[in-house]
Amino acid sequence: MAVFASLVVGGDGSTAKDGNSRAISSGVDRTAFLSRRRSADFLLIGGETARSEPYHRTPVPVVISSRSMINALADNRMAHWWNLAPTAALAKGIKQFGANVLVEAGPMIINELIAQRALDGIYLSVTGVLGGENIIDISELLKNFEEITTQEIEGTQFIEARNLVKLKS
Numbered sequence: 001m002a003v004f005a006s007l008v009v010g011g012d013g014s015t016a017k018d019g020n021s022r023a024i025s026s027g028v029d030r031t032a033f034l035s036r037r038r039s040a041d042f043l044l045i046g047g048e049t050a051r052s053e054p055y056h057r058t059p060v061p062v063v064i065s066s067r068s069m070i071n072a073l074a075d076n077r078m079a080h081w082w083n084l085a086p087t088a089a090l091a092k093g094i095k096q097f098g099a100n101v102l103v104e105a106g107p108m109i110i111n112e113l114i115a116q117r118a119l120d121g122i123y124l125s126v127t128g129v130l131g132g133e134n135i136i137d138i139s140e141l142l143k144n145f146e147e148i149t150t151q152e153i154e155g156t157q158f159i160e161a162r163n164l165v166k167l168k169s
Contacts, residue, residue, distance in 0.1 A: 014132025
């Protein structure tokens, strides 16, 4: 029972290329991503992710946290488009579907969940792709976690970060 985010970035920190993350992913990243996805009770994404990534078929329910009520996934019977903040959508999804959650949203929602102390960790894949868009600072993201393990497989670096850093009082 855990809430983990999953994010793939290029070697320069880009989270998208040509409008989506598929262009920065690698074969080994895709395999790991799909395996994690199948073991979740539900997926949590934002409206922008729903509009730019292929979520028309998912193995588990997908909850979309979005202020826009234009349902880009009307053809996915397992999609739930909720006009809720990410933390509220997460709480409602846990009650409705279960506590094993994979957050496949972009950096904005992931950072919001970190700020709200709602993530248990993140699976971050870093590929060799360069020249994408929406660049993030990988080290800045990882500063939020106490326990970080890394492994490289076929040129993709897999980082698992757990346990949010304790807030200073």
